[in-house]
Amino acid sequence: MRLLYLTDTHIRGTSPRSRTDDFPTAMRRKLEEVIQLAHDRQVDAVLHGGDFFDRPDLSPAVVREFASLFRRLKVPLYTIAGNHDIYGHNPDTVDRSMLGLLDAFGVIRLLRPGETVKLERGGVTVQLSGQPFHHELDKRDPGLDYAVSNVTGADFCVHMVHGMAVDRHLPEGVPHTLLDHLWFDSVDVLLTGHYHAGFPVQRREGRFIVNPGALARINNHPSEMRRQPQVALLTFAESVQVELIGLQCAAKGTDVLDRSYLEQAAYREEKLAAFVRQVRAAGEFQGIDVIDIIEEIARLEGIEEDVKYEAMRRIAIVQERLGTEGGRGR
Numbered sequence: 367m368r369l370l371y372l373t374d375t376h377i378r379g380t381s382p383r384s385r386t387d388d389f390p391t392a393m394r395r396k397l398e399e400v401i402q403l404a405h406d407r408q409v410d411a412v413l414h415g416g417d418f419f420d421r422p423d424l425s426p427a428v429v430r431e432f433a434s435l436f437r438r439l440k441v442p443l444y445t446i447a448g449n450h451d452i453y454g455h456n457p458d459t460v461d462r463s464m465l466g467l468l469d470a471f472g473v474i475r476l477l478r479p480g481e482t483v484k485l486e487r488g489g490v491t492v493q494l495s496g497q498p499f500h501h502e503l504d505k506r507d508p509g510l511d512y513a514v515s516n517v518t519g520a521d522f523c524v525h526m527v528h529g530m531a532v533d534r535h536l537p538e539g540v541p542h543t544l545l546d547h548l549w550f551d552s553v554d555v556l557l558t559g560h561y562h563a564g565f566p567v568q569r570r571e572g573r574f575i576v577n578p579g580a581l582a583r584i585n586n587h588p589s590e591m592r593r594q595p596q597v598a599l600l601t602f603a604e605s606v607q608v609e610l611i612g613l614q615c616a617a618k619g620t621d622v623l624d625r626s627y628l629e630q631a632a633y634r635e636e637k638l639a640a641f642v643r644q645v646r647a648a649g650e651f652q653g654i655d656v657i658d659i660i661e662e663i664a665r666l667e668g669i670e671e672d673v674k675y676e677a678m679r680r681i682a683i684v685q686e687r688l689g690t691e692g693g694r695g696r
Contacts, residue, residue: 373415416448
């Protein structure tokens with residue numbers, strides 16, 4: 367049995383500001399290649415890890431165009447809802463979204479929490495399940511979302527989760543779950559999305575954790591400049607094999623991502639750092655209100671509001687770490 371996995375397509379009708387090309391056309395070409403791959407490799411189903419659309423209320427004209435594209439698939443397309451597919455990060459709203467509409471019309475098959483599907487081919491059976499995005503994902507016991515029981519008696523269990531499963535720590539305040547915490551005996555292949563960068567295929571004692579990275583590149587982070595969109599081919603026989611396949615039609619990141627915006631962001635970060643240094647230096651004078659200093663420097667230097675508030679946030683973090691009581695609380 368073979369399954370083809372992709373994630374985070376973020377289908378939309380316009381191009382993100384970081385893109386210099388026609389994003390909808392580029393995504394359409396990628397999906398056409400994915401469909402051709404599915405037929406060429408004779409897969410039994412295509413799996414999608416969530417963030418199918420870039421927003422839950424996408425234009426019907428755009429949805430119609432891409433729905434007609436997915437109808438070319440000769441095999442079922444199973445997906446879960448990502449945070450961009452639903453309203454207010456609430457998976458209960460999926461039936462009011464465009465993703466729910468495609469499910470109702472039979473274009474895709476939406477996997478809901480607790481639901482399992484048993485696939486069979488050539489004497490091999492696979493239990494398929496999925497966990498859509500929700501508020502508490504990556505904030506509570508990972509076993510509640512990333513683990514699943516083999517209730518169908520299948521040979522293999524494949525579980526899709528639209529969660530922030532990562533191979534390294536993310537900044538404080540960003541909910542995430544390290545891969546080391548996700549090796550559950552009941553899951554043979556854990557498929558994740560949400561984390562656009564993806565990570566190398568993880569393997570331990572015959573089990574796998576796979577995130578090939580987002581099919582869409584919607585920001586111009588340096589890692590996105592280097593990354594080539596790819597999909598994962600899963601083959602099930604006596605054991606599991608995973609192959610990552612890069613898309614031939616995907617242009618180089620440097621050819622489709624706007625570097626000027628990245629350079630502006632770097633300049634903004636440099637300006638912010640200088641601003642924070644000024645505030646820290648001025649704050650060394652006893653009795654001076656740090657918030658007043660920030661407001662005054664921002665006024666004199668013409669600092670933008672978002673930069674000013676970011677400086678306040680960073681200084682508050684430093685104060686908390688030092689155990690001081692800064693700002694207007696004195």
